[in-house]
Amino acid sequence: MRGLSARAERWTLATAFVISRGAKLEAEVVVAEIVQGAHRGRGEAVAYARYGETTIDVLDQIEGVRSSIEAGADRARLHELLAAGAARNALDCALWDLEAKRAGVRAWTLAGRARLDPVKTCFTISLGAPAAMAEAALANSRRPMLKLKIGGPGDLDAVAAVRAAAPLARLIVDANEALSFDDLRRLAPEFARLDVKLLEQPLAAGEDAVLEGYASPVPLCADESLHTRAELAACAKRYAVANIKLDKTGGLTEALALAAEARAMGLRVMIGCMVATSLAMAPALIPAQGADFVDLDGPLLLKRDREPGLAITGSLIEPPPVELWG
Structure with a gap:
């Protein structure tokens, strides 16, 4: 017989996290714990x-x-009980953790991997005035990849300022649905000139059919438009990259299936996250193996992380300790 518990936790951010839809000063997470005998599995969403x-x-x-x-x-039964979303994610990851601990193996072994390699994450620059975004980029200019949030009248100036402040970093631009199609057609060539590698979710989900047949000079990435395999066929006609987040897929189980199917359809893969602690990032490191883009910087945005947490040196994330997850 098992025992289940769940609780909400609040984690203060190092600085305000700002995107086109608003700002926040803390991460509110849900932690699910499943105990069976001497073993405990945890998941965070x-x-x-x-x-x-x-x-x-x-x-x-x-x-x-x-x-x-x-x-x-x-x-498998959990996926029949709950739709994709944060609740299923927390429980799915807790079940992976519990199964691994009961079997005496690491979770990536259960997922069919012989080992888990370190991955390099991008680092997010919040939406703000161009000067403020450039200052944040300068402070992180030695990181290999920066992801900057846009969604205002100064978007092009902000990207140019970040590029000037971090000339060697690979850049991802994330619009979070804030652009119109006219905006996209105007800005994409300029972003290409600034050597932007990826543009995430430029248009609102549900209004992106217009992207079919559009040859963007910067590869486009589906985020809000893509949750599970159910949306994949439509997204494959409109985007070059699939942003897979466990809170959207409803857990590691669907994330792994979605990543495999996305690659089979010719899409590149990005593994993303919500702002959360290392416990939420740890399961995502499994589908992040071999991903084209990794955005698992949640713990880097916190004032303090969970202990034990992931070992992160600069932008390099090591596999999770067994005490954390998996």
Whole structure:
């Protein structure tokens, strides 16, 4: 017999995290724990406000499947009980962790990998005035990749200022649905001139069919438009890269399946995250193996991280210690 518990936690950010939809000063996460005998599995997730989720809703969803989880439901059964989202992510990752600990192996072994290699993450520069974004970029100019948030009238000036402040860094630009198609056609050639490697979700999800047939000079990445394999066929006609986040897919199980299918359809893969602690990042390191882009900088944006957390040197993330996850 198992025991299930879930709780909300708040983690203060090092600085305000600002995107086109708003700003926040703390990360609010949900941690699910499943105990079976001497073993405990944990998973962490973040309610996705963009899709109407709240922390209370996530906790209520977890409570709603308590009897099934405690009776021994596995990950396949979990996917029948809950739709994709933060609640399923927390439980799915907790089940992976529990299964690995009960088997005495690492979670990546269960996923069919012989080892887990370190990965390099990009680092996010919040939306702001061009001068402020340039200052943040200068402070992080030795990182191999920077991701800058846009969504205002000074977008081009901001990207140019960041490029000048960090001339050697690879740049990702993330619009979070803030552009119109006219904006995109105007800005994309300029971003290409500034050697931007990727442009994430320029248009609003649900309004991106216009991208079919559009030859963007900068590769486009689907984020808000892509949750699970159900949206993949449409996204493959509009984007070059799939941004896979465990809170969107509803856990590691679907994330691995989505990554494999995306590659099979010719899409490149980005593994992304919400702002959260190392416990949320650790499962994502498995699909991040071999990914074209990795954005798992959540712990770097916190004032302090969970202990034990991931060992991160600069932008290089080491595999998780077993005490953390997996």
